[in-house]
Amino acid sequence: MTTAHVTPQDTAVSHLHPRGSFVIEDHRLPTGKEEVWRFTPIGQMEDFFDQMLERASMPITLEAGPDKAWSWLKPGAFPRGSVLVPVDRPAAIAASEDQARHVVIDGAHADPIRLSIHGDGLDPSAAHLVIEAKPASSATVVLTHTGLARFIGNVEIRVGQAASLTVVTIQDWDRGSVHLGQHEALVDEGATYRHIAVSLGGDLVRLQNNVSYAGSGGDAELLGVYFADAGQHLEHRLFIDHNHPKGVSHVDYRGALQGERAESVWVGDVLIRPAAVGIETYEANKNLVLTDGCRVHAVPNLEIETGEILGAGHSASTGRFDDEQLFYLKSRGITETEARHLVVRGFFSAILARIGLDDVAATLMSRIDKELAFDKEN
Amino acid sequence: MESRGLEIEDLHVSVETETGPKPILKGVDLVVRPGEVHAIMGPNGSGKSTLAYSLAGHPKYTITSGSVRLDGQELVGLSVDARARAGLFLAMQYPVEVQGVSVANFLRTAKTAIDGQAPPLRGWVKKVNASLAQMQLDDEFASRSVNEGFSGGEKKRNEIVQLDLLNPKYAVLDETDSGLDIDALRVVSEGVNRYTAPGDRGLLLITHYTRILRYIKPDFVHVFVDGHVVAEGDSTLAESLEETGYEKWVKAVE
Ligand SMILES: Nc1ncnc2c1ncn2[C@@H]1O[C@H](COP(=O)(O)OP(=O)(O)OP(=O)(O)O)[C@@H](O)[C@H]1O
Ligand SMILES: [Mg+2]
Numbered sequence: 044m045t046t047a048h049v050t051p052q053d054t055a056v057s058h059l060h061p062r063g064s065f066v067i068e069d070h071r072l073p074t075g076k077e078e079v080w081r082f083t084p085i086g087q088m089e090d091f092f093d094q095m096l097e098r099a100s101m102p103i104t105l106e107a108g109p110d111k112a113w114s115w116l117k118p119g120a121f122p123r124g125s126v127l128v129p130v131d132r133p134a135a136i137a138a139s140e141d142q143a144r145h146v147v148i149d150g151a152h153a154d155p156i157r158l159s160i161h162g163d164g165l166d167p168s169a170a171h172l173v174i175e176a177k178p179a180s181s182a183t184v185v186l187t188h189t190g191l192a193r194f195i196g197n198v199e200i201r202v203g204q205a206a207s208l209t210v211v212t213i214q215d216w217d218r219g220s221v222h223l224g225q226h227e228a229l230v231d232e233g234a235t236y237r238h239i240a241v242s243l244g245g246d247l248v249r250l251q252n253n254v255s256y257a258g259s260g261g262d263a264e265l266l267g268v269y270f271a272d273a274g275q276h277l278e279h280r281l282f283i284d285h286n287h288p289k290g291v292s293h294v295d296y297r298g299a300l301q302g303e304r305a306e307s308v309w310v311g312d313v314l315i316r317p318a319a320v321g322i323e324t325y326e327a328n329k330n331l332v333l334t335d336g337c338r339v340h341a342v343p344n345l346e347i348e349t350g351e352i353l354g355a356g357h358s359a360s361t362g363r364f365d366d367e368q369l370f371y372l373k374s375r376g377i378t379e380t381e382a383r384h385l386v387v388r389g390f391f392s393a394i395l396a397r398i399g400l401d402d403v404a405a406t407l408m409s410r411i412d413k414e415l416a417f418d419k420e421n
Numbered sequence: 422m423e424s425r426g427l428e429i430e431d432l433h434v435s436v437e438t439e440t441g442p443k444p445i446l447k448g449v450d451l452v453v454r455p456g457e458v459h460a461i462m463g464p465n466g467s468g469k470s471t472l473a474y475s476l477a478g479h480p481k482y483t484i485t486s487g488s489v490r491l492d493g494q495e496l497v498g499l500s501v502d503a504r505a506r507a508g509l510f511l512a513m514q515y516p517v518e519v520q521g522v523s524v525a526n527f528l529r530t531a532k533t534a535i536d537g538q539a540p541p542l543r544g545w546v547k548k549v550n551a552s553l554a555q556m557q558l559d560d561e562f563a564s565r566s567v568n569e570g571f572s573g574g575e576k577k578r579n580e581i582v583q584l585d586l587l588n589p590k591y592a593v594l595d596e597t598d599s600g601l602d603i604d605a606l607r608v609v610s611e612g613v614n615r616y617t618a619p620g621d622r623g624l625l626l627i628t629h630y631t632r633i634l635r636y637i638k639p640d641f642v643h644v645f646v647d648g649h650v651v652a653e654g655d656s657t658l659a660e661s662l663e664e665t666g667y668e669k670w671v672k673a674v675e
Contacts, residue, residue, distance in 0.1 A: 366480065371517035371567075374477050375531035375583065376505035385530065389521025389566070 063128030067139060070132035079131065082308040082340050083249055084276050088221055091193060094167045095136050101160055101168035101194055103144045103186075108156030116143045116173055123173050127199035127227035130251060134225035136169055137197040143171035148208065152182035155211075162192025162220065169195040174210060178203035178231070185211040185402070189244075193221045200228035202236045204258065209237040213406060216245035218275075225251040230290070232258025239398055240267040240296075242277045243410050249276075249308075254292065255284035262291040266398055267309075268391060268407055271337070272414060273302025280310040281326070285319035294326035297394045299387055300337035301414060308340045311357060320351040330361040331390045333383070384415050425492050427453040427476075427509070427591040427623050432487035434468075434475045434648075442483065445471045447648035449487070453591060453623040460634060460659060461627045463645030464667045469627045470514055472645075473595040477511040478504050491591060506535055508590030512580035512597050514627075519567040524579070525549060527567045528586055535587050552585045555615075557608055573600040581612040591623040592616065598633040610636030631659045646670040 064070065071077075072092055075085035105113045116123040123143050129135035146156060160170065174184055180203065188196070202208045214222055222245050230236045242248045254263045269277045283292045298307045311326040330339045341359035364386065372382035388411060395404045434446035445468045453459050463469055475482045476489055478501040489496040496504050519527070528549055533539045540548075550560050556578040568576050577597050584592055594613070598606055610633060617624055617637075626637060634642075634656060642659045644652040644667065651670045652658065 367517045368519050370479055370501060371519065373501035374505055374511055375587065376502050376534035377530055378502050378534065381530065385522050386519065389519060392521035
């Protein structure tokens with residue numbers, strides 16, 4: 044048995060958030076028929092789970108940040124396993140890694156702590172990362188994924204009382220890569236947690252991104268931007284478990300799609316338990332479809348079990364390039380390509396302002412410039 | 422032979438409808454020479470905006486025959502942006518909102534596109550602010566998204582800011598005066614007069630009201646009914662329209 048810290052409380056069981064387990068075999072091999080796998084191109088990763096039996100550990104490099112905050116955790120060594128209970132087979136595989144990287148944040152860190160994962164081939168690999176923000180600490184952790192990989196990566200996050208933590212995860216893989224994993228945060232009393240997902244590269248990215256609370260008044264903001272190109276599948280599944288009073292959760296994901304079989308999935312599931320009185324939640328997903336042949340799945344879902352909340356809402360929208368906007372810009376001499384640039388950049392500008400991190404904006408913008416310039420040459 | 426002017430010749434334009442193409446413009450002939458101010462007046466639905474959009478190259482409208490030359494250059498067949506770079510400007514009846522694109526960025530990008538080079542950084546910002554101020558728009562507008570949340574009158578004034586900064590050879594103003602309060606009408610008119618003041622620009626002003634023509638003196642007035650020009654005259658024609666309306670021409674068409 045693992046330690047008493049394992050399950051903060053009963054895990055809600057429903058079709059969108061099955062009961063978690065550390066035992067790999069407890070999670071049946073996905074077939075694509077399950078609710079949580081139905082959007083994922085399982086066919087593209089047929090032998091993925093078999094190969095994972097002989098995986099390597101994916102190294103995580105500390106690029107910037109204090110060495111003394113950087114160590115290892117064996118399974119069951121607190122806080123490992125106290126927050127993240129695997130909800131699916133890939134997460135259980137990564138959670139079974141022999142050693143997990145452990146970042147401890149104490150005090151205020153002005154400069155971001157930078158971590159990187161770089162794949163150099165398609166041999167399967169996995170990693171489990173634990174980020175522990177001590178009470179009243181503050182920091183930003185930026186985790187960048189590049190290169191070529193077939194990879195499962197878990198990120199287990201504890202945000203201590205009154206701490207302020209931003210976790211940025213950038214998926215900038217080479218094409219051909221597959222990246223699955225579970226990010227799970229526990230937000231303590233009065234703490235502020237921001238999770239920012241930037242998914243640009245890889246053939247298939249599927250992140251299960253969960254938040255629950257360890258005390259009242261926790262504030263979680265989950266932001267995401269993505270750009271899916273021809274043949275790319277970018278999937279972000281969010282589950283926010285309002286299990287304590289007076290919590291706040293705001294979700295805002297925006298993505299653009301371009302090219303044949305460019306596909307995005309956004310599932311935003313918010314559970315408001317009877318205990319979660321006085322909470323406030325809002326989730327939004329906006330998509331901009333740039334060409335024919337793209338597929339967008341946006342599934343907001345609110346499960347409200349108490350009437351005493353401050354507010355709960357959601358919205359999801361998918362729009363195409365607005366011809367009137369393009370006409371207006373072009374009528375001022377601006378070329379088609381540049382007009383499209385302006386519109387796409389404009390589409391992302393509000394969320395980039397909200398994210399407020401220059402390197403995220405720069406990464407996304409350079410990607411947009413590359414994609415739209417390529418489009419012009421066709 | 423090359424001659425200077427915006428020369429519209431026997432222009433026929435259709436829009437695509439569920440029941441097939443529908444002709445809207447039925448042979449428009451009109452020439453605007455540099456230094457001239459032309460006013461177009463006509464009943465709702467007569468095709469004035471269709472003319473304006475067709476000149477600018479809006480994809481909704483198909484030019485089925487005729488030609489539009491700008492200082493000798495054929496515009497029909499050119500892209501929307503190429504027409505603008507050739508020297509044509511359209512102030513729209515309903516300016517479009519562009520989320521997330523600041524007015525400042527938009528103006529700079531447009532100016533760069535029209536001139537073929539970026540405007541000098543320091544002088545440009547001053548110029549933009551001066552132009553906004555002349556339209557009684559606060560500096561703050563430069564950082565707002567283009568037309569987003571602008572009031573009807575602010576959108577119209579923003580069109581004139583663009584006219585001022587881009588300084589095109591020929592400008593078509595589609596009901597720029599509609600929706601302006603009395604003071605704004607004067608401010609906008611002064612802006613338009615500053616644009617035509619050098620005497621080498623051509624202006625085509627679409628309007629329903631003679632009030633603006635008290636500020637902006639037209640050299641020619643055209644009455645537009647059922648997709649073409651049915652009468653022409655000087656500024657006195659506008660005043661007589663105020664009394665008689667379009668009845669006699671509309672009847673003639675029916
Ligand atoms: N898609 C369409 N299907 C059918 N009719 C159309 C379509 N688009 C435009 N029209 C018609 O074309 C005609 C000309 O419209 P236009 O906007 O040019 O008129 P206008 O002279 O500018 O009128 P207003 O003074 O009201 O601005 C109108 O009768 C309009 O209903
Ligand atoms: Mg009109």
